[in-house]
Amino acid sequence: MELVLELKDADDWIYRGEGAANLVLAYSGSSPTFVGKVLRIQKAPRIESPINGYDSEDSHSALTNDECLLWRETEDLVSAPTREIAEQLYVQHVISPLLGYEHVDAGNRVFLSKEFLKTVEKNILSQRPSQRVDAAMVNAQCDFALLMSDHSVFPYGNLQGNFCISVEIKPKCGFLPVSRFISEENDIKRSITRFEMHQSIKLHQREISEISEYNPLDLFSGSKDRMHKAIKALFVTPQNNFRVFLNGSLILGGLGGGADSTSCMIGEAFENVLNGVIQADGGQRTSNFLHLVTEAISRSGLLDRLLEVQKLDNIDIEGAIHAYYNLVCQPCIACRDLGGEKLSARYAYLHSMSSDESLKIVRDYLIAATAKDLSLMISFRTREDRDVESPYNGVFLDSTNQRFEYKESFIDLDMKPLKKMELYYERDQQIVNCYSQM
Ligand SMILES: O=P(O)(O)O[C@@H]1[C@@H](OP(=O)(O)O)[C@H](OP(=O)(O)O)[C@H](O)[C@H](OP(=O)(O)O)[C@H]1OP(=O)(O)O
Ligand SMILES: Nc1ncnc2c1ncn2[C@@H]1O[C@H](COP(=O)(O)OP(=O)(O)OP(=O)(O)O)[C@@H](O)[C@H]1O
Ligand SMILES: [Zn+2]
Numbered sequence: 044m045e046l047v048l049e050l051k052d053a054d055d056w057i058y059r060g061e062g063a064a065n066l067v068l069a070y071s072g073s074s075p076t077f078v079g080k081v082l083r084i085q086k087a088p089r090i091e092s093p094i095n096g097y098d099s100e101d102s103h104s105a106l107t108n109d110e111c112l113l114w115r116e117t118e119d120l121v122s123a124p125t126r127e128i129a130e131q132l133y134v135q136h137v138i139s140p141l142l143g144y145e146h147v148d149a150g151n152r153v154f155l156s157k158e159f160l161k162t163v164e165k166n167i168l169s170q171r172p173s174q175r176v177d178a179a180m181v182n183a184q185c186d187f188a189l190l191m192s193d194h195s196v197f198p199y200g201n202l203q204g205n206f207c208i209s210v211e212i213k214p215k216c217g218f219l220p221v222s223r224f225i226s227e228e229n230d231i232k233r234s235i236t237r238f239e240m241h242q243s244i245k246l247h248q249r250e251i252s253e254i255s256e257y258n259p260l261d262l263f264s265g266s267k268d269r270m271h272k273a274i275k276a277l278f279v280t281p282q283n284n285f286r287v288f289l290n291g292s293l294i295l296g297g298l299g300g301g302a303d304s305t306s307c308m309i310g311e312a313f314e315n316v317l318n319g320v321i322q323a324d325g326g327q328r329t330s331n332f333l334h335l336v337t338e339a340i341s342r343s344g345l346l347d348r349l350l351e352v353q354k355l356d357n358i359d360i361e362g363a364i365h366a367y368y369n370l371v372c373q374p375c376i377a378c379r380d381l382g383g384e385k386l387s388a389r390y391a392y393l394h395s396m397s398s399d400e401s402l403k404i405v406r407d408y409l410i411a412a413t414a415k416d417l418s419l420m421i422s423f424r425t426r427e428d429r430d431v432e433s434p435y436n437g438v439f440l441d442s443t444n445q446r447f448e449y450k451e452s453f454i455d456l457d458m459k460p461l462k463k464m465e466l467y468y469e470r471d472q473q474i475v476n477c478y479s480q481m
Contacts, residue, residue, distance in 0.1 A: 046076065046190070047154040053162035056082060058170040059193075059291070061299040062283075062455060066171075066181060068163065069193055069291055079198055083150065083189040084160070085127070087182035105129055109371050110461045113406050127152075131189065133458040138413060141352045146345065146452050150189030157183070172300040194420040194452040195288040208320055209422035210336050211286040211296070211454075212277065216415045217263030217350050224362030224390070226381070229475050232359070236260060237471075240478035247477060253304050255280040262340075263350050271337040278333055280304045289316060322443045331442050339421055339438050339449045349414055349453075356411035358404060360464075360471045365393035366404035367464040377468060405464065412459045412467070420454055423447045 048056075055072030059081055066084045070077040106114065106129050111121045114129075117136045123129035134149040164181045192198065195209040215238045225232055231240070238259050245251045257280060262273035277285035278295070281304075286296030294316045295309070296302045305313070310329065317328035321335075340346060356363070361377075368375035375394065378387055396404075426437055426448040435448035 050158035222359035
C-alpha cells in the first residue's frame with residue numbers, strides 16, 4: 044500500500060538537518076509506521092543551474108541519454124521512469140554492494156501532499172540556517188520523499204532507561220592522488236589533501252571562520268593513534284564534518300550546515316551533556332567519549348572499505364575529464380585549456396581509448412564522488428552483560444568500565460549527475476590555484 048503524508052501529519056515531523064540537496068525531518072508522533080524513521084525531502088535551489096544537476100525542466104525526467112549509457116549495466120536504473128527512482132536504485136544496486144547492504148538504507152518512497160510540504164516548510168523555517176534558506180527551498184514539484192531509518196536511534200526504540208549517542212562524520216577524500224595525468228603545475232595535489240587545500244578557498248569565501256585541524260589521511264590511516272588524532276581534530280573544528288546527537292537531538296556541531304570551532308564554553312556544555320552517558324568525572328567524559336568513537340571505528344574496518352570505493356577514482360579528475368568528453372562526444376575543453384602539442388600528447392592516450400574504457404573511468408569516478416561526499420553515522424548505547432543475543436558489535440571502554448554496542452550506517456549516497464564532471468574539473472583547478480596563491 045502506498046504511504047501518503049497529508050496536512051494532518053505535518054506537525055509530527057520536526058527538523059533534523061539538511062545538506063545542500065535535501066532536508067531531513069525526524070518523526071515525533073506515535074504511528075508505528077514512522078517511529079524510528081526520518082523523511083528525506085528534496086530541495087530546489089532558488090537559482091537553478093543545470094551544471095549542478097538542478098534543472099526544473101529536467102527534474103522529473105529520468106536519466107539523460109549519456110547517463111543511460113553510463114549506467115547501462117545496471118538495467119533497472121536505466122529503465123527507471125524518473126530520476127528519483129533511478130537514484131534510489133543507484134543506492135540499492137551500485138552503492139550497497141560496495142559499502143555493505145547492512146550499512147545502507149536506500150529508503151522507501153512516501154507520497155506527500157502539497158499541503159503537507161507547505162506546512163512542514165513553514166514549521167521548520169526558523170530552525171534552518173539562513174544561508175541554507177537563501178540557497179534553496181523545498182522542491183514543491185516533488186510529490187514524494189524517502190522514508191529511511193533514523194540512524195541516530197536504535198530500531199524499536201531504546202531499552203528502558205538507555206540512551207543512544209550517535210556521531211556523524213563526513214570524512215571526505217582519504218587518499219592522495221598518484222595519477223600520471225596530474226599536470227606539473229598541480230603537483231601539490233600529490234602531497235596535500237584536497238580537504239586541506241579546500242579549506243583555503245572556504246576561508247577566503249568566508250564559508251568557514253578557521254582552518255580545520257582535521258586531516259582525512261589520519262582518519263583513514265588504519266593506525267589507532269592517528270585515527271584518534273583525527274577524531275579529536277573533528278571535535279575541535281567540526282565544520283560540516285562532525286556532529287553528535289543524543290537521542291536524536293544535536294549536542295555538538297551545526298544543524299543543517301557547518302559549525303564554528305568548539306570554544307571552551309561549547310566544550311564545557313558538551314562535557315556536561317555527557318553526564319550519565321559516559322561514567323567518568325567531569326573533565327574526562329569528552330576525552331573518553333572520543334576514545335570510544337576511535338575504538339569503534341578502528342575495530343569495524345568500515346573506513347578501509349570506504350577508502351577502496353573512493354579509490355575507484357584512480358586517474359584523478361585531470362584524467363577522467365578527458366574520458367568524460369569522449370563519452371559525451373564533445374571537444375575536450377580540458378585539452379583546449381591546456382593547449383600545446385606536448386600536453387595534448389600526454390592526453391592523446393585517453394582520447395584514443397575505447398568507449399567502454401571511457402565509460403568505466405567516468406562511472407568509477409562518479410561512484411568515487413559519492414563515496415567522497417557521504418557521511419558515516421555511528422550510534423552507541425550501553426550493553427548489559429545479559430544482552431548476549433544483540434545483533435550489534437560490542438566495544439568495551441576500559442577507562443570507564445562501560446560496555447557499549449554500536450551500529451554503523453552510511454548516509455547521503457546520492458548519485459552525482461554526469462554533467463557535474465565539468466564542475467569537478469573547474470573546482471579542482473580553483474582549489475589548487477587558491478591554495479597555491481595563499
Ligand atoms: O566538492 P565538494 O568536496 O565541495 O563537496 C560538496 C560538499 O561540500 P563540502 O566540501 O563537503 O563542504 C557539499 O556540502 P555542503 O553543502 O558544503 O555542506 C555537498 O555535499 C555537495 O554535494 P551535492 O551538490 O549536494 O550533491 C558536494 O559536492 P560533490 O563534490 O560531492 O558533488
Ligand atoms: N537516515 C538518517 N538518520 C539520521 N539522520 C540523518 C539521516 N539522513 C540524514 N540525516 C541528517 O540530516 C542531515 C542532512 O542529510 P543529507 O546529508 O542526506 O543531506 P544532503 O543535502 O544530501 O547533504 P549534502 O550537502 O552532503 O549533499 C545529515 O547531515 C544528518 O545529520
Ligand atoms: Zn582532453
